[in-house]
Structure formats: C-alpha cells, structure tokens
Amino acid sequence: MSARSRVPVGTRLHRFLFEAERQYPQATGELSALLSQLGLAGKRIARLLSGAGLADQLGPSGAVNPQGEEQQKIDALANEIFLEAFSYGQMVPTVVTEEMELPARLPENETAGKYILFVDPLDGSSNLDVDGAVGSVFSIRRMMGKGPVLSQVDLLARVSQEQVVAGYFVYGPSTMLVYTAGPRAGVHGFTLDPGIGEFLLSHPDIRIPRRGRTWSANDGNLATWDEGPRRYVEALRRVDPARGRPYSLRYSGALVSDVHRILLKGGVFLYPSGTEMPGGKLRLLYEAAPLAAVVESAGGAATDGRRRILDVFPDANHQRTAFFAGSRDDVEELEAFLSGHAE
Numbered sequence: 001m002s003a004r005s006r007v008p009v010g011t012r013l014h015r016f017l018f019e020a021e022r023q024y025p026q027a028t029g030e031l032s033a034l035l036s037q038l039g040l041a042g043k044r045i046a047r048l049l050s051g052a053g054l055a056d057q058l059g060p061s062g063a064v065n066p067q068g069e070e071q072q073k074i075d076a077l078a079n080e081i082f083l084e085a086f087s088y089g090q091m092v093p094t095v096v097t098e099e100m101e102l103p104a105r106l107p108e109n110e111t112a113g114k115y116i117l118f119v120d121p122l123d124g125s126s127n128l129d130v131d132g133a134v135g136s137v138f139s140i141r142r143m144m145g146k147g148p149v150l151s152q153v154d155l156l157a158r159v160s161q162e163q164v165v166a167g168y169f170v171y172g173p174s175t176m177l178v179y180t181a182g183p184r185a186g187v188h189g190f191t192l193d194p195g196i197g198e199f200l201l202s203h204p205d206i207r208i209p210r211r212g213r214t215w216s217a218n219d220g221n222l223a224t225w226d227e228g229p230r231r232y233v234e235a236l237r238r239v240d241p242a243r244g245r246p247y248s249l250r251y252s253g254a255l256v257s258d259v260h261r262i263l264l265k266g267g268v269f270l271y272p273s274g275t276e277m278p279g280g281k282l283r284l285l286y287e288a289a290p291l292a293a294v295v296e297s298a299g300g301a302a303t304d305g306r307r308r309i310l311d312v313f314p315d316a317n318h319q320r321t322a323f324f325a326g327s328r329d330d331v332e333e334l335e336a337f338l339s340g341h342a343e
C-alpha cells in the first residue's frame with residue numbers, strides 16, 4: 001500500500017512523511033528534514049501575517065528588490081524567516097530568493113549542505129493591504145556543482161534538474177502547505193491547525209480536473225498580450241455550451257492563490273508575454289518552476305508558450321517567463337492557439 005492510502009486525513013505532516021519514507025528503503029530522511037524546515041517558515045509567516053496590520057508591518061519598506069519593485073516591509077521579514085529556518089541543519093548552504101540580488105549563503109551549512117533553496121518568500125504581498133490571500137513558493141534542488149556557492153553547473157541546469165521538493169504555502173482563511181516530491185509521489189495538501197502548530201493532511205493526492213470552467217489572468221492587460229493568448233481568451237468568452245463556455249474569470253492578483261484555485265477546481269492560469277512584459281512577468285526559478293512541478297505532478301500541464309516550464313534551462317537567477325498552467329485539456333487547447341493552429 002502507498003503511504004497515501006495508509007494515512008488518513010488529519011494525519012500530521014511528520015507522520016505522513018514517516019510513512020512515505022517507509023516506502024523507500026534508501027530514503028535518508030532528508031526530505032522530512034527539508035519539509036520540517038519549510039513548515040517552520042510557513043508557520044512563522046502565517047503568524048506574522050495574522051497580526052501584520054496591527055504591528056505596522058504593512059506598507060513599503062523603503063527598499064527596492066532586485067526586480068526594481070518597491071519592497072514591502074513584510075517581504076523583507078518573510079525573507080529573513082526563510083533564511084533563519086534553513087540557517088542550521090547542514091542541508092542548505094545557498095538560497096536564491098526573490099528578495100536578494102545574489103544568492104544568500106548560510107555559512108553554518110557550507111561544510112556539508114548539498115541543496116539549493118529557490119524561494120519567493122512572500123508572493124502577492126501587495127494584496128496584504130486589503131487582507132487578500134498571499135503565498136510563498138519554493139523549490140529545493142540537489143546541488144550538482146561542488147558548492148557551497150551556487151555554481152554555473154547548478155545555475156544553468158534545467159529548472160527541474162535534481163528537484164527534490166517543490167510547492168507553496170497559501171495564506172488565506174487557512175494556511176495550507178501544498179507540495180510534490182516528484183511526479184510519482186503525487187501532490188498533497190496540508191492545513192495548519194494553529195491550535196497545535198501542526199500541518200495536518202487535508203488534501204491527499206490532489207489531481208487537477210482534466211478540464212475546468214475558469215480562466216485566471218489580468219484581463220486589463222489583454223490588449224498588450226501576444227496574439228495567440230488573446231485569441232484563446234476571446235474563445236473562452238464566447239457562448240459555447242458544448243464546451244462549457246463562457247468560462248468564468250477568477251483573478252486575485254496573487255499567483256499562488258490563483259494557481260491553487262486552478263489546481264483544485266481546474267481551468268487555466270495565464271500570464272503571457274506582451275508589449276508591456278516582453279519576457280513575461282513571473283520569475284522562472286522560484287515562481288513558475290515550482291508551480292509547474294506541482295501542476296504537472298497533479299496531472300496538469302505548464303508551459304512558457306513554447307515548451308514545458310520544467311524543460312527550461314535558465315540563464316539567470318531572476319529571469320522572467322511567460323507562464324500558462326492548469327488542466328491538461330485546457331492547456332492543450334491554449335497551445336493550439338499559441339501555435340496558430342486554432343481560431
């Protein structure tokens with residue numbers, strides 16, 4: 001029996017991982033250790049967010065992040081929380097984070113650490129001023145270079161190379177952890193019980209519906225999009241009962257929240273390139289790639305419009321990408337528009 005069938009809803013994350021590792025005699029326990037450190041960061045950020053409005057932690061920090069965007073105070077705090085969570089444990093000597101131009105080095109782990117954490121500590125933080133859902137996105141990959149400093153070998157490797165865990169926290173009415181340890185391991189969702197400070201299994205073995213009824217994108221940018229995605233959305237809007245159309249638009253402006261909805265309910269998320277964002281807006285390494293890993297492990301698809309996101313070889317830590325992800329049939333149809341084979 002797989003671990004999934006062995007542990008019921010409500011099982012603690014630690015027990016779930018214990019049962020999952022029993023399936024693999026060669027398991028080292030490192031995945032459990034990494035997820036435990038990730039879980040600590042998620043819990044601390046959830047607690048931070050719950051009172052941010054009262055502690056004058058909202059609003060701009062006065063700094064600008066590597067993307068040239070105004071950094072929110074809370075972005076900097078969330079970044080520190082991730083760095084602290086991995087500062088020990090001899091696992092992660094290097095962190096590529098949206099909030100820092102260069103990779104952060106964690107000196108205590110430089111003798112033995114062999115994993116790189118790629119993280120967007122707090123995505124969609126501008127939603128916080130209006131108490132909207134936000135998220136953290138992470139991917140952890142095993143180093144191939146000699147380390148501890150991120151080498152070109154690791155930087156230029158395919159984004160899914162040696163990826164041991166990828167996922168996100170979504171901080172909404174509840175706080176959830178959703179992760180995949182690879183296509184064969186499935187996607188599992190855990191909900192934080194703040195009363196005991198534990199993530200409990202709430203969504204075992206998430207499978208994305210093959211087709212949905214919603215599309216998620218910033219409709220205000222439509223006129224600036226490349227032609228393919230624009231014509232696809234126009235098709236989604238047409239009345240076509242046989243195809244369950246028109247689809248409904250659901251867009252919060254926080255990537256994690258929007259993709260989480262698509263993961264559970266089906267449909268398609270689009271952030272295309274266009275005249276305003278020629279290379280797309282979303283970051284490849286710590287936004288698109290981890291979410292693509294989750295969506296694909298749940299049976300969906302994720303592309304940059306030309307190839308699977310997980311097949312992309314990056315050129316730089318903070319590079320951006322066009323991003324389309326969701327139900328397999330919906331993405332397949334979108335790709336026909338992108339390639340000009342559909343009207």
Ligand code: P6P
Nearest residue numbers: 123124125218253254255256281
């Ligand atoms: P727009 C938030 O700033 C973010 O990076 C993602 O969370 C979100 O999907 C996107 O940007 C929203 O961008 O152009 O619609 O405001």
